[in-house]
Amino acid sequence: MTPRPYRMQRRRESADENRARILAAARELLASPQGSPRFSMEEVARRSGVARMTVYYQFGSLRGLLEALLDSLASAGGMQHLAEAFRQSDAWEAIDRFIAVFTQFWESDRLVIRALGAFTSLDPDFAGALGERSDWRRKGARVLLDRLVKQTGRPERKEMRDAEDLLVMLTGFPTYDALATPKRRPDQVTGLLQRLARRALG
16 A cells, blocks of 8 residues: 555544544433533533544534434434335334334434534524425425325325424434334334334324
């Protein structure tokens, strides 16, 4: 290996290490009791042991950092399994899987996800980023409901907007967070939401 490619590889490895440290620091900060009010690029840089400009170089902006953290949480929380829902041949099984993937994700790092939701009131730009992700969930719900109509004839077309809103609500974090009490295990919440969806949509 010539010196130049070796140096470039080491630079990439160093950048990857910095990125991982910054994301870990961001997650730890949001999980702390005073998470959201103290969250800033400067505080994340201090906690991760890198210069503030390194954080900006890696992520560009606070929104970029938070979106990268969301992507990291999504990967760790199993969101890659969402495609399995759309591969189900039965529409009800697809909706069940859709719900299960989201409940698994919400439970995977609940404190941090809750803090990120609270952060939207402090940063309208990030609120827009979260809104975009919620739109992706709505589009997925719409696809599954279209399949349900073709399979069962329900819900009726005039009820589709209400059905869509309902499925988006059932797969949202506030609903999961409200139902996942100490007396109810995550799998019980999943089952409850699946039953509610079948009763309301069927």
